[in-house]
Amino acid sequence: MLHPLRPLALRDVIIIALVLVIAFCGLGLLLSLFAPQRNGGQTQCVSNMKQLGQGTHLYTEDHDGYYPLAMTANSRTRAWRVGLLRDGSDLGEFPHNWRPSQDEVRWYENLTHWTNAVYPYVQNYGIYACPVSSERDRVDRGVPSSEYASPNVNPRNVSYTYNGFLHMFPNSGIVEPAQLPVLWEGHGKTQIIGFGLHNPALRCTTLDEPCIYRRGGPPCGLMFGSAERYSNPGGSYWVENKGQNWTMADTHVKWRRLGVHIANKGTGLTSPGPPYTDWRVDPFTGYNDEGFAAWYWSDGCHSLLFRPDYDFSD
Numbered sequence: 001m002l003h004p005l006r007p008l009a010l011r012d013v014i015i016i017a018l019v020l021v022i023a024f025c026g027l028g029l030l031l032s033l034f035a036p037q038r039n040g041g042q043t044q045c046v047s048n049m050k051q052l053g054q055g056t057h058l059y060t061e062d063h064d065g066y067y068p069l070a071m072t073a074n075s076r077t078r079a080w081r082v083g084l085l086r087d088g089s090d091l092g093e094f095p096h097n098w099r100p101s102q103d104e105v106r107w108y109e110n111l112t113h114w115t116n117a118v119y120p121y122v123q124n125y126g127i128y129a130c131p132v133s134s135e136r137d138r139v140d141r142g143v144p145s146s147e148y149a150s151p152n153v154n155p156r157n158v159s160y161t162y163n164g165f166l167h168m169f170p171n172s173g174i175v176e177p178a179q180l181p182v183l184w185e186g187h188g189k190t191q192i193i194g195f196g197l198h199n200p201a202l203r204c205t206t207l208d209e210p211c212i213y214r215r216g217g218p219p220c221g222l223m224f225g226s227a228e229r230y231s232n233p234g235g236s237y238w239v240e241n242k243g244q245n246w247t248m249a250d251t252h253v254k255w256r257r258l259g260v261h262i263a264n265k266g267t268g269l270t271s272p273g274p275p276y277t278d279w280r281v282d283p284f285t286g287y288n289d290e291g292f293a294a295w296y297w298s299d300g301c302h303s304l305l306f307r308p309d310y311d312f313s314d
Helices: 010-034 040-062 104-110 114-122 145-149
Strands: 134-136 181-184 190-193 243-248 253-257 262-264
Touching (some): 040 114
């Protein structure tokens, strides 16, 4: 038999409300158990990378769909500054004119580097550095300490590395924008004082030949790891909760677990061997138990996860 509906009593309303509150609290607790925990610094790092991703996207809109340069051109030698040399001479200065040893020609060339090229779209030096990472200068790699002591302007810290395969690359050539990293913490848990890096990089030399990513190369790419003798410079890749944040080409930021399998027990790094990482989500083949890595997944020419023309559904 059907019964007519009756208005809920105040007691019933209160009981239902309490049940809903308890249910939502329980769901929130359950989700928090499985989600990576972030402190204030980590949350700020996500915000920084989101803003830089949006700034990079705005840059492409103003430049006919092309991404900024990962490395600068040396107009005197007609060569690209690949930016991975250990002496620091080829790195991208940030800001462009902080080093007193350089002349205006070099300062103007520095303006095309991705750090300086994106800056007008974000207008905030502070978002280039993740608060949870430690500072590191380049004195031990040949940059005079006098330049840090008496700079033209304050050198700024950079935590994030740029996907060097996007050097002058058209955004129309990206197959999966939601899967392709544009920025990531590619030199580990470190803030580089006064310099921006890209990782991976293209092995471009002369300005007389095109320097743009092509499937299978040339130019082929290279990638540096975070162990001291493999990097420029290095820190643990476990920046946040045994992983790190990546900004994708569609500007969303994704936390990615790195080094699920530890190939080398202890702090040393020997030749890579099983168990290997999953090449579909991790750029490096193996890590030691401090989160350092040295060898990366490659198709024989380019680092796998950073190829703009790759269909990640394969």
